[in-house]
Amino acid sequence: MRRAHGRFSLLAGCVLVLVALGGSAAQASAFRIKPGGLKPNQFQADMAVTSLIGAPDPVPVGAELTYTITVTNNGPDMGGGTLKDQLDSTVTYESSSVPPGNPSCVPTGSLVLCLIPPLDSGASVTVSIVVTPNQEGSVSNTATIQVAPLTDPDESNNSLTISTQVVAGPTPSPTTTPPPTQEPPPSTSPPGATPSGGIQTGFGGTAGGRGPGLPALLVAGVILGGAIEALRRVRRT
Numbered sequence: 197m198r199r200a201h202g203r204f205s206l207l208a209g210c211v212l213v214l215v216a217l218g219g220s221a222a223q224a225s226a227f228r229i230k231p232g233g234l235k236p237n238q239f240q241a242d243m244a245v246t247s248l249i250g251a252p253d254p255v256p257v258g259a260e261l262t263y264t265i266t267v268t269n270n271g272p273d274m275g276g277g278t279l280k281d282q283l284d285s286t287v288t289y290e291s292s293s294v295p296p297g298n299p300s301c302v303p304t305g306s307l308v309l310c311l312i313p314p315l316d317s318g319a320s321v322t323v324s325i326v327v328t329p330n331q332e333g334s335v336s337n338t339a340t341i342q343v344a345p346l347t348d349p350d351e352s353n354n355s356l357t358i359s360t361q362v363v364a365g366p367t368p369s370p371t372t373t374p375p376p377t378q379e380p381p382p383s384t385s386p387p388g389a390t391p392s393g394g395i396q397t398g399f400g401g402t403a404g405g406r407g408p409g410l411p412a413l414l415v416a417g418v419i420l421g422g423a424i425e426a427l428r429r430v431r432r433t
Contacts, residue, residue: 241275244353254361263325269316277343279310284335287327330363
């Protein structure tokens with residue numbers, strides 16, 4: 197009687213743990229007491245990589261290439277596993293993104309490992325991995341979901357492979373150097389020349405220009421007045 201009670205307690209504990217982890221009552225009922233001790237019936241989860249997209253395609257050398265991977269649980273039971281994304285040897289891993297609350301992906305060389313938590317039957321999760329192609333040509337990517345410890349009844353849909361074309365990046369535009377600043381040519385005008393081309397006179401006017409200025413006219417008037425006064429004095433005598 198004490199032994200049966202112990203088995204019942206262990207069974208109840210397993211059921212509570214499974215339900216607390218998000219399991220359904222149907223999954224909890226899979227536990228049965230069998231001869232030789234408490235053992236679970238074998239769960240099955242058809243985990244599949246249902247989509248693998250690389251964008252943009254084609255992608256220039258040195259630009260970011262994003263792989264979007266969708267993993268789906270086709271049931272019948274709850275299941276998870278490890279997503280293994282095999283990168284091409286000619287790309288460089290940059291980053292990855294997973295849904296909130298999920299563990300981050302871990303790159304190990306050209307292999308990226310992402311933990312897929314338990315999914316209900318029919319549920320999906322999407323993971324994005326960003327890389328940078330280093331040379332022209334075709335790069336491949338293979339995403340595989342590995343189920344454990346459950347049994348996957350159909351392993352034919354556990355993996356997808358795609359190829360993306362890498363083209364030459366944009367040619368950098370040549371650097372243009374502005375022409376050197378040209379110095380104005382040296383003046384060939386004779387000393388004393390004005391911008392108008394005339395030669396400055398002693399009266400402030402210009403020879404060959406537009407004519408004498410106001411100072412020159414005043415000086416000329418004074419001189420002319422003095423000459424007239426001197427002439428009058430000569431006549432008086």
